[in-house]
Amino acid sequence: MVRVPLAGMDRVELSQLILMAFLAGNIYGRAVPKRNARKHTIRFSDIATDCNIMKYLLSLVFVFTTTSLFLARAETVIEGVFNLPPAKSGAAASSRYQQKSGAVAAPDAPSAVIYLEGSFQPPISVQSVTNEVRQQGFQFMPSLLPILKGSSVRFPNSDDDYHHVFSYSKVKKFDLGRYRKDEKPDPVIVFDTAGVVKIGCEIHDHMRAVILVLDTPVFTKTDREGKYRLVINNVPDGRYVLKAWADEKNIQQQAVELKEGSKLKVDFSGK
Secondary structure (H helix, E strand, O other): OOOOOOOOOOHHHHHHHHHHHHHHHHHHHHHOOOOOOOOOOOOHHHHHHHHHHHHHHHHHHHHHHHHHHHHOOOOEEEEEEEOOOOOOOOOOOOEOOOOOOOOOOOOOOOOOEEEEOOOOOOOOOHHHOEEEOEEEOOEEEOOEEEEEOOOEEEOOEOOOOOEEEEEEOOOOEEEEEEEOOOOOOOOEEEOOOOEEEEEEEOOEOOOEEEEEEEOOOOEEEOOOOOEEEEEEOOOOOEEEEEEEEEEOOEEEEEEEEEOOOOEEEOOEOOO
């Protein structure tokens, strides 16, 4: 797991950093050899001192490791199944302009987003991750993308024809204009407001996608069979609301009781 210093640190990492800084300061103050400023020579006693430094460093590694085991909370896991609708068959191209090359691929398989409602410390900095919605086979892939608020999304075109990606959603309005594969740098949009962003292609009417912008970093997406596994770290024990989002008309929720190290089974019926 990638960690960003200070900005993305949880309480375990911060405690480790403070401990390391304290021990390193003591090591430096006690073990750094006295040098002869005029002759710039190192005595045999300095070599022995350097060996002592190595022993201190090995001790530091030991303390760091044991501190991690002592302070880290055991992860909580929620598993289950969301009853997804049947997959749609491949659609014929619906285009405002003549399609020059390539066949229309089957739409992306149905899926749902499972997330824990609440305000939690994100495990990574959202600025360090760029998500992607690719235009491929005259479809958006994926057709449903969950992201944390403040994250960015890239929109590469993998087809040989033009695409024109846009959104009129109140959460995020944008128009990327017409562009072909490798014609210019892939457009990137930052989504800084939570909510539902519906995306389309001005050239190909059948192309549709949704970006679900969440306030919580605790989320996952089901597989093609509707199965999911949500791993939860550094969240206090207590009662929370677990939500399942398939579309704006199909949002379900269940109350869950989280305890450190527990494993829950929560299914959603779907509609």
